[in-house]
Amino acid sequence: MSDDSTRISRRAMLAGATALSAAALAPRLARAQGGAIRLGTLTPLTGAGGPYGPPMRRAMEWVVGEVNAAGGVLSRKIELASEDDQTNPEAAVRAARKLIDVDKVAAIMGTWASAVTTAVAPLCWESKTFLTTVSGSDTITQLPHQGYLVRTQPNTHLQIGKLGDFILSLKSKRVFVLAAQTPFAVPSQKRLAEVLGKGGSELVGGVIYDKDKATFRSEIDQALKAKPDMIYLNGYTPDTTVVMKELYKAGYTGAKIAQGYAVNQKLLDSMPAEVSDGTYTATPSPAVDSAGYKRLAKFLGTADLDPYSCQCHDHASLVVLAIAHAKGEATGTAIKDHVRKISQGGGAKVDNAVDGLKLLAQGKEINYEGASGPCDFTDTGDIIDCKIRYDQAEKGKFKQVTIL
Amino acid sequence: MSEVAQLLVNGLVAGTILAVPAIGFTAIYAVLRFPNFTVASHATIGAFAGYVANTAGGLPAWAAVGVAFLVAGAAGVVNDEIVLKPLRPAGALTAAIAAVALTIVLENVVRFIWGNDLRGYDLPIRRDWQWAGLRIGPQQVENLVIAVLAMAALFLFLAFTRTGKAMRAVADNPMLAGIKGINADMVARLVNFVGMGLAGVGGMLLGLDTSIDPLTGFRVILSVFAAAVVGGLGSIPGAVVGALTIGVAEELSLLSLAPAYRTAVGFAAILVVLTLRPRGLLGERAY
Numbered sequence: 001m002s003d004d005s006t007r008i009s010r011r012a013m014l015a016g017a018t019a020l021s022a023a024a025l026a027p028r029l030a031r032a033q034g035g036a037i038r039l040g041t042l043t044p045l046t047g048a049g050g051p052y053g054p055p056m057r058r059a060m061e062w063v064v065g066e067v068n069a070a071g072g073v074l075s076r077k078i079e080l081a082s083e084d085d086q087t088n089p090e091a092a093v094r095a096a097r098k099l100i101d102v103d104k105v106a107a108i109m110g111t112w113a114s115a116v117t118t119a120v121a122p123l124c125w126e127s128k129t130f131l132t133t134v135s136g137s138d139t140i141t142q143l144p145h146q147g148y149l150v151r152t153q154p155n156t157h158l159q160i161g162k163l164g165d166f167i168l169s170l171k172s173k174r175v176f177v178l179a180a181q182t183p184f185a186v187p188s189q190k191r192l193a194e195v196l197g198k199g200g201s202e203l204v205g206g207v208i209y210d211k212d213k214a215t216f217r218s219e220i221d222q223a224l225k226a227k228p229d230m231i232y233l234n235g236y237t238p239d240t241t242v243v244m245k246e247l248y249k250a251g252y253t254g255a256k257i258a259q260g261y262a263v264n265q266k267l268l269d270s271m272p273a274e275v276s277d278g279t280y281t282a283t284p285s286p287a288v289d290s291a292g293y294k295r296l297a298k299f300l301g302t303a304d305l306d307p308y309s310c311q312c313h314d315h316a317s318l319v320v321l322a323i324a325h326a327k328g329e330a331t332g333t334a335i336k337d338h339v340r341k342i343s344q345g346g347g348a349k350v351d352n353a354v355d356g357l358k359l360l361a362q363g364k365e366i367n368y369e370g371a372s373g374p375c376d377f378t379d380t381g382d383i384i385d386c387k388i389r390y391d392q393a394e395k396g397k398f399k400q401v402t403i404l
Numbered sequence: 405m406s407e408v409a410q411l412l413v414n415g416l417v418a419g420t421i422l423a424v425p426a427i428g429f430t431a432i433y434a435v436l437r438f439p440n441f442t443v444a445s446h447a448t449i450g451a452f453a454g455y456v457a458n459t460a461g462g463l464p465a466w467a468a469v470g471v472a473f474l475v476a477g478a479a480g481v482v483n484d485e486i487v488l489k490p491l492r493p494a495g496a497l498t499a500a501i502a503a504v505a506l507t508i509v510l511e512n513v514v515r516f517i518w519g520n521d522l523r524g525y526d527l528p529i530r531r532d533w534q535w536a537g538l539r540i541g542p543q544q545v546e547n548l549v550i551a552v553l554a555m556a557a558l559f560l561f562l563a564f565t566r567t568g569k570a571m572r573a574v575a576d577n578p579m580l581a582g583i584k585g586i587n588a589d590m591v592a593r594l595v596n597f598v599g600m601g602l603a604g605v606g607g608m609l610l611g612l613d614t615s616i617d618p619l620t621g622f623r624v625i626l627s628v629f630a631a632a633v634v635g636g637l638g639s640i641p642g643a644v645v646g647a648l649t650i651g652v653a654e655e656l657s658l659l660s661l662a663p664a665y666r667t668a669v670g671f672a673a674i675l676v677v678l679t680l681r682p683r684g685l686l687g688e689r690a691y
Contacts, residue, residue, distance in 0.1 A: 212667065250539060270615055275529055
């Protein structure tokens with residue numbers, strides 16, 4: 001008798017436990033299938049990247065808005081949580097922690113500065129959150145990210161290789177680098193020395209400076225001592241502004257080249273034309289003829305989109321399509337496993353998320369080609385190829401020189 | 405040799421400009437006994453006030469510097485009255501932390517109005533003068549003159565006017581000054597006005613040679629703080645000596661250090677001075 005009662009109560013307990021755990025699981029399952037998909041944006045709304053962050057974020061909000069208006073991903077709405085990385089690794093880590101721990105996002109999109117991406121990436125791969133970035137430093141895809149990271153910006157190796165070719169085509173013989181302290185400063189300088197050396201030109205020296213200083217007179221003295229005929233200004237806008245003015249004051253008359261994110265129209269507007277005239281800029285060129293680019297340009301109300309807005313448009317589209325391809329599994333791991341299945345390969349070409357979702361719903365394979373370019377990734381998360389546009393400042397405005 | 409001379413020239417120019425906000429910082433410390441880190445945001449406010457006076461108002465640089473002084477000074481008085489004054493009785497640490505918070509708020513107010521973009525003053529950019537292998541810019545010389553004039557005016561004010569003497573009295577012994585009938589509240593307002601005004605002038609002088617954005621003041625606050633500590637917190641001549649020391653040391657460090665480590669010189673200077681001479685080069689009570 002006593003045996004019997006024990007058995008019954010054990011069975012009852014088992015049943016009870018099962019029921020309880022099922023009850024506990026049920027709402028979670030329901031939420032995972034029917035609730036909103038949460039994604040995060042982490043862009044530089046303030047700091048050196050401040051001019052770029054706001055349109056980057058708007059581009060992603062627009063993609064999400066379009067997808068939601070068209071019924072969401074497998075009938076689930078997407079919710080965006082947006083944070084400001086302040087172009088500052090410490091602030092970025094705090095913001096990323098909030099996105100991962102509080103908002104529980106499946107992906108963080110849009111980190112801009114290489115130092116920020118380097119700081120945020122470990123949080124992402126450890127928490128299995130997918131990270132999409134526009135940072136260019138080589139070191140980023142060399143991190144042990146286990147696939148939880150892709151970038152749409154050409155890496156330093158690719159960009160500087162092309163920049164070196166362009167400098168060679170200008171027949172500059174003595175090139176000097178004035179670089180801000182960033183993760184890409186040293187790799188850039190090495191790569192440039194390599195390319196120039198092969199082409200019969202020479203890197204005659206380089207200075208890496210602290211970009212938060214108010215004046216760089218002494219650094220410029222070092223540069224001019226090397227008697228360069230071309231200076232590569234590898235910094236961000238605030239420090240490059242100062243460096244360019246000081247080069248002019250110091251009487252430097254040789255050529256100058258910089259990245260397009262550093263020497264932009266705002267920089268030209270902030271100084272007299274004689275200081276900036278003749279400066280070349282290199283900008284990864286978005287797919288300006290694509291329909292995706294034109295639609296985004298129309299929405300953002302400008303004919304000339306910066307590459308980062310285009311790339312962020314593609315980040316949001318790629319993430320949404322990868323989730324759809326994973327049958328709605330909105331996790332970083334699912335995005336990691338499916339992003340290359342919708343970004344490259346032999347599927348039907350699509351240039352926006354809404355069309356892609358329709359085709360995926362019909363069971364077709366797709367190959368996303370976005371506003372920034374083909375968006376094809378290597379195993380380590382780099383893009384395979386890109387076009388670079390070269391401009392030259394003339395009377396305070398940019399004039400396109402060539403696209404290579 | 406000419407390299408060392410050039411670095412010395414650069415360092416002295418940088419140090420003289422740094423001295424202006426450092427004096428403001430140390431003067432406020434002398435009277436109110438807490439490190440008022442809002443010097444950073446008031447330098448930015450001054451830089452933007454001068455920018456508006458220069459670009460929209462069409463004033464020349466020297467007149468715009470006057471506007472920078474008045475606006476930053478007035479902002480300093482208002483901000484202190486509303487935010488920091490009520491917190492000061494809770495102790496220097498509370499006030500210092502509140503000042504850090506306030507400076508971030510003020511920086512973002514500037515950002516809210518003018519945005520993140522870089523702005524340059526409406527001034528011609530002139531080539532440097534070259535002389536015996538050395539070079540110095542006309543704008544640097546002008547800045548030097550403005551900085552020296554501002555400092556001279558302050559010294560004359562403190563040494564010869566009744567209000568200046570009252571300020572020194574409160575800094576020296578607030579209780580005795582109170583017994584003598586000096587209104588400590590008025591002196592606090594005055595030192596805030598002068599101190600933050602000087603911070604504003606410093607911010608504008610920094611921007612004149614370069615460009616300004618909402619972080620202009622924040623970028624130099626470490627050097628300003630280092631200058632004041634090295635010279636002796638609370639000592640006005642000390643701030644000048646400290647600023648020149650930091651300016652020259654940061655430049656001369658380039659002889660042996662990569663430029664990326666230049667900011668570390670300020671920290672190293674604080675460490676060395678606090679270890680060997682905890683009261684700073686001139687001590688805290690030197691006038």
